[in-house]
Amino acid sequence: MGEPAELAEWVALIDACLAPVATRSVDLTDPDWVRKMQEAPHPLDEAGIRPEAEAALRDVLTRYTEGDDDVRAGLRALLDRCPHFSWATTLPLEPTPEGFRQRLLEISVEDQGQDTRDMMVGLHDLCGRARDAGVDIRPLLLDVAGLSSDVDRYGMGSTRHILLRAAGREPCGLW
Incomplete structure (x- = not known):
């Protein structure tokens, strides 16, 4: 595989x-x-x-x-x-674009884990921390969305869809 x-x-x-x-x-x-x-x-x-x-x-x-x-x-x-x-x-989270990209990659590979809601709360927090650190997270979200799964595991959208949705709205487009 x-x-x-x-x-x-x-x-x-x-x-x-x-x-x-x-x-x-x-x-x-x-x-x-x-x-x-x-x-x-x-x-x-x-x-x-x-x-x-x-x-x-x-x-x-x-x-x-x-x-x-x-x-x-x-x-x-x-x-x-x-x-x-x-x-x-x-x-460890580094408050840099690469540090936030790394965390987005962790979210992507975990593919919502056991609960989409937990993933979305974590993503929302991550977006807020990036914003507070002055990092433009939109291009990072789009980049990692391209690597993410299209499978809707729990009926709340695929990881790719959730990341793309987060890239489209401020502050993080999840709610």
């Missing part, structure tokens, strides 16, 4: 390391549960795999950007099979 076996194995291993953290139950009856969650270490740090996870994501994004449609579809499928990796792994 366009995903190299070694990268798929690497991402799957990271996903398995993150599963206990991602699936751990939260005692919502504990009045301090929110504070405990906020004070807990980042899942990548708790699992002790931040450098490996970030390196894997960089590899995914490089292949996603440089690959053809089949490679990109394979990488989307890989991250769909590895939801814990997608949930916990992101690269």
Whole structure:
């Protein structure tokens, strides 16, 4: 499907390391549960795999950007099979055009993840941060939309459609 076996194995291993953290139950009856969650270490740090996870994501994004449609579809499928990796792994946001493009690529390869609404909220926040940093995000949205899926996974539009819609309105065209 366009995903190299070694990268798929690497991402799957990271996903398995993150599963206990991602699936751990939260005692919502504990009045301090929110504070405990906020004070807990980042899942990548708790699992002790931040450098490996970030390196894997960089590899995914490089292949996603440089690959053809089949490679990109394979990488989307890989991250769909590895939801814990997608949930916990992101690269530090640099407030530059390339930094925002990188984050848009993460959104694109995750292809709405488990919930389009979460993706749209994250995209809206990203557009606001870009605007606050003085970055013209419209050309970045159009560029990454060209790499994105046309599949409407959850009945709210494809990732490509959502990115194109965001490029067409201010501040981010999602609402």
